[in-house]
Amino acid sequence: MADLIERTRRLRDEIRKHEYQYYVLDNPLITDAEFDALMAELAALETAHPELVSFDSPTQRVAGEILDKFKTIAHRYPLLSLDNAFSYSDLVQFDQRVRTMVNQNDYVIELKIDGVSILVVYENGAFLYAATRGDGLVGEDVSANIRAIKSIPLKLKTALPRLEVRGEVYMPKREFARLNAAKEDQGERVFANPRNAAAGSLRQLNPQITASRSLAAFFYDVVYVEGADLQTQQDMLAFMQEQGLPVNPEFQLCRNIDQVYKLCQQFAEKRHQLPYDIDGMVVKLNSLAGREELGQTAKSPRWAIAYKFPPEEKQTRVVDIVVNVGRTGIIAPTALLEPVSLAGTTVSRASLHNFDLVAERDIRKGDLVLIHKAGDIIPEIIKPFPEKRSGQEVIVRPPEHCPACDSMVVRPAGEVAYRCENINCPARLKESLIFFASRDAMDIEGMGPAVIEQLVGSGLVKRVEDIYSLNQEQLQSLQRMGPKSAAKLLQAIDKSKQQPLFRLLTALGIRHVGPKIAKILTRHYGHMEQFYDVTADELVKIPEIGAKIAESVTAFFAEPRNRATVEKLKMAGLNLTAAKTAAGQLPLTGQSFVLTGSLPSLARSEATRMIEELGGRVSSSVSKKTDYVVVGDDPGSKYDKAVQLGLPLLDEAALIALLEERHDLYTKN
Numbered sequence: 001m002a003d004l005i006e007r008t009r010r011l012r013d014e015i016r017k018h019e020y021q022y023y024v025l026d027n028p029l030i031t032d033a034e035f036d037a038l039m040a041e042l043a044a045l046e047t048a049h050p051e052l053v054s055f056d057s058p059t060q061r062v063a064g065e066i067l068d069k070f071k072t073i074a075h076r077y078p079l080l081s082l083d084n085a086f087s088y089s090d091l092v093q094f095d096q097r098v099r100t101m102v103n104q105n106d107y108v109i110e111l112k113i114d115g116v117s118i119l120v121v122y123e124n125g126a127f128l129y130a131a132t133r134g135d136g137l138v139g140e141d142v143s144a145n146i147r148a149i150k151s152i153p154l155k156l157k158t159a160l161p162r163l164e165v166r167g168e169v170y171m172p173k174r175e176f177a178r179l180n181a182a183k184e185d186q187g188e189r190v191f192a193n194p195r196n197a198a199a200g201s202l203r204q205l206n207p208q209i210t211a212s213r214s215l216a217a218f219f220y221d222v223v224y225v226e227g228a229d230l231q232t233q234q235d236m237l238a239f240m241q242e243q244g245l246p247v248n249p250e251f252q253l254c255r256n257i258d259q260v261y262k263l264c265q266q267f268a269e270k271r272h273q274l275p276y277d278i279d280g281m282v283v284k285l286n287s288l289a290g291r292e293e294l295g296q297t298a299k300s301p302r303w304a305i306a307y308k309f310p311p312e313e314k315q316t317r318v319v320d321i322v323v324n325v326g327r328t329g330i331i332a333p334t335a336l337l338e339p340v341s342l343a344g345t346t347v348s349r350a351s352l353h354n355f356d357l358v359a360e361r362d363i364r365k366g367d368l369v370l371i372h373k374a375g376d377i378i379p380e381i382i383k384p385f386p387e388k389r390s391g392q393e394v395i396v397r398p399p400e401h402c403p404a405c406d407s408m409v410v411r412p413a414g415e416v417a418y419r420c421e422n423i424n425c426p427a428r429l430k431e432s433l434i435f436f437a438s439r440d441a442m443d444i445e446g447m448g449p450a451v452i453e454q455l456v457g458s459g460l461v462k463r464v465e466d467i468y469s470l471n472q473e474q475l476q477s478l479q480r481m482g483p484k485s486a487a488k489l490l491q492a493i494d495k496s497k498q499q500p501l502f503r504l505l506t507a508l509g510i511r512h513v514g515p516k517i518a519k520i521l522t523r524h525y526g527h528m529e530q531f532y533d534v535t536a537d538e539l540v541k542i543p544e545i546g547a548k549i550a551e552s553v554t555a556f557f558a559e560p561r562n563r564a565t566v567e568k569l570k571m572a573g574l575n576l577t578a579a580k581t582a583a584g585q586l587p588l589t590g591q592s593f594v595l596t597g598s599l600p601s602l603a604r605s606e607a608t609r610m611i612e613e614l615g616g617r618v619s620s621s622v623s624k625k626t627d628y629v630v631v632g633d634d635p636g637s638k639y640d641k642a643v644q645l646g647l648p649l650l651d652e653a654a655l656i657a658l659l660e661e662r663h664d665l666y667t668k669n
Contacts, residue, residue: 004045008052011042015058028192031372031382032279033311036084059299070140070203073131076164076224079119080136080296082282082306088261091283094305095257101302102290108233109263110251112280112306113218114195115170116202120146120219125159127152132203136299145202148211156243161226165240167219170276171198175214177378185328187417190353193374194277218248220282232286253286264307271309272343280308313372313382314347316340321352321365321396325404325427329420333358333396335369335381343373350379354416355398362386366393402427410555412511412548421559423509424463430456432509436464440515441507442496446489454478465565467493468572500613501528501578504569508562511552519612520544521553523586528566528576531557586615587662594622596639597632599652607652610659622647630655 015038021029028035039058046053053059085091099105117133130146131139146152149169156163171179176194179201183190191197201213222228222236230236234253241247250267254260264281271278285291285303294302320336333352340347350371352358363369367384374380399409402420404427411418423432430452437447444467455461460474470493475486502518505528513521524542525531531553539550556562570576593611595604595618602610607630608618622629622641629642630650642649650658 004049005052008042008045011038011045012054012057014038015042028196031311031313032308033313036086036308039084040086070142072134072138073129073141074138075119075131075134075136078136079117079133079139079166079223080300082304083300084280085283085305085307086310091257091261091264091305091307094283095260098285098290098294098303102285102287102293104285104287104290105256106286107254107257107260108237108251108284108286109254109260110220110282110284111248111267111274111278112282112308113168113170113248114193114277114279115168115217116195116199117166118142118146118169118202118217119164119166119223120152122156122160122163122165124161125156127154140203142202144207145204145210148207149215149217151216151246153244156245158227158243160228160243162224163222163226163228163243164224165219165245166221166223167217167245169198169202169215169217170194171201171213171215172275173277174275176277176374179213180378184332184351184353185326185330187330187354187412187415187419189416216276217246219245220247231288233284233288234286235288260307264309268309278309280306282306311372312343313370314340314342315368315370315385316347318363318365318367318369318381318384321358321363323399323403325402325420325425328431329422329425329428331399331402331409331418331420335363337369337371337379340371342371342379347371347373347379350381352381355396355418356416358396364389364393364395366390405561407559407561412551412555414548421556422561423556423565424561429462429464432464433461433467435509436467436507438507441503442499443503444489444496445492446485447492451478451481451489463565463568465568465572468497468569468574497573498575501526501575502613504528504574504576505531508556508566510556512549513552515609516612517544517549522578523615526578528570532563588614588616591616591627592625593618593628593630594620594626594638594642595630595632596642597635599630599632602652607655614659614662628655628658 018035043059095105118130120130121128129143131141133139171194176197180190201210204210219240237247260283283305291303317338318335321333324334325331335350335352337348363381363384368388369384370382398418405422405425407420407422409418433452434449436442437444472486475481502522505518506515536550536554539545593616611618622638626647628648628650631639
């Protein structure tokens with residue numbers, strides 16, 4: 001008995017650890033199948049030995065915890081989780097339990113969307129608040145973030161006094177792949193699956209991040225309603241659709257458990273074709289009156305069950321682990337696999353994302369491994385089988401030199417990625433050139449991705465500085481580039497030589513250094529060559545410069561190839577010096593502008609850029625400290641306040657005249 005007690009205790013501790021990783025940190029350490037196996041073992045032990053059951057066992061409560069960063073909301077009714085079925089016999093046992101109590105077995109079958117459970121509340125037909133499930137009794141207030149999800153209506157079709165609905169926020173597979181690719185480009189940890197990506201995106205303090213992630217939702221349950229009489233699950237789904245709430249269209253009514261199982265098997269095959277992740281089917285008694293009779297346990301309703309699909313995982317062998325350099329300079333490992341059929345396609349390679357993951361999972365060249373597709377899209381190695389090693393397997397370590405250009409590899413503090421900092425590395429040259437020529441950098445009009453693709457592909461440009469050696473004949477050799485277009489591009493290239501220093505510093509593509517940071521840096525260091533030997537300790541003394549920016553700048557200029565490029569740009573005639581007034585400041589330093597209304601020809605972003613380039617600051621609100629208010633068509637309350645305060649008003653023409661006047665005085669000094 002002592003062994004059983006100890007095993008039960010260990011299972012509970014392990015399950016709690018993984019619940020915390022999954023529900024709170026959105027960073028699972030094991031697969032859903034492995035977690036389900038742990039829960040099943042614990043449930044079996046407690047069923048066989050009821051004396052081992054404790055009130056705080058994971059089998060007795062809804063999983064999930066509350067993050068401290070969110071306000072909490074108590075639920076009107078507990079939001080329960082579902083018991084699981086893994087086989088036909090499990091479904092039959094569930095059906096028998098239902099029929100012994102209510103003698104009916106019409107079931108509505110719905111897809112089990114793999115996302116984040118939420119409760120959304122409407123009052124008088126208008127959105128009131130939204131909360132996560134949390135621990136089932138209390139959830140996190142995510143109202144601002146739910147408002148950012150476009151598929152969730154803020155107003156119902158009917159002004160119902162009160163409606164509380166439960167649903168699932170999910171991330172479409174395509175968005176999951178896009179988000180992970182972007183995170184990998186930035187050297188960040190990727191999400192394990194769409195469910196964790198959805199959770200990480202929903203539980204943000206900044207709703208703009210949530211809005212940028214293309215989340216969606218399906219609703220499946222009316223928890224509470226005033227002003228409607230619902231008798232069945234079918235009524236619920238139809239009612240929610242009528243109110244404008246998104247309901248998954250794949251639900252079906254089954255008359256017996258054999259029909260249920262057949263439908264589950266059909267979707268086990270079809271799931272890879274869906275644009276979102278599902279991990280099973282939900283079986284619900286259709287009659288709401290029957291549900292009342294059946295009731296619930298502390299954790300789960302007795303009238304519903306989740307049929308979980310078996311995980312689609314395959315074993316294969318790692319033939320090799322190769323190192324690739326991405327378009328942003330990130331150096332990442334990729335596993336080459338013995339081809340295996342998985343989720344409808346043949347898989348022969350899997351991204352390992354970063355070398356930390358390789359070390360954590362101890363994946364070696366030659367290993368027999370278990371793989372799956374994260375989000376049915378991205379082949380991923382779940383784990384190796386170390387017990388099946390022959391001793392010939394090879395441990396793969398991060399390279400010290402870039403495999404594409406032999407530059408020294410750096411790993412910034414706090415990042416998982418190793419990087420090549422050489423701006424001219426062949427693997428990242430196209431990306432470097434696209435950014436160099438972009439509007440926020442050197443602003444070379446006519447040098448877009450298609451032209452750059454040809455310049456690099458033809459060998460005309462092998463390094464960034466080669467842009468300034470191009471001639472008319474070379475440009476005319478490109479497709480769709482006639483004499484006029486070539487001449488115009490050459491003029492734009494020549495014009496870019498006069499761009500201010502901050503734009504050149506931006507164009508070099510140093511991580512974390514955009515136009516704003518570049519302006520700050522070039523106000524403190526007036527010549528590009530001053531960055532060659534500056535230390536991180538010196539840079540962080542500038543109030544706006546943090547450790548990450550300082551490290552990026554010093555790492556970039558520590559690479560000799562980058563300094564060589566700057567010298568070549570200097571020889572080509574580019575401006576490497578920041579112009580300064582006699583007082584050492586830009587002409588609009590310390591002056592505040594507010595923009596209101598639509599300007600005739602300038603976009604607001606362009607007007608802001610012009611002001612900031614001369615040291616001015618653009619504010620969003622009018623105050624006594626505002627120096628100028630720029631007024632366009634249909635100005636708002638900012639104009640009224642400016643008039644009330646007697647502040648100087650400028651139209652677009654007056655703004656341009658002011659900027660030109662200050663610029664002329666500035667350059668003369």
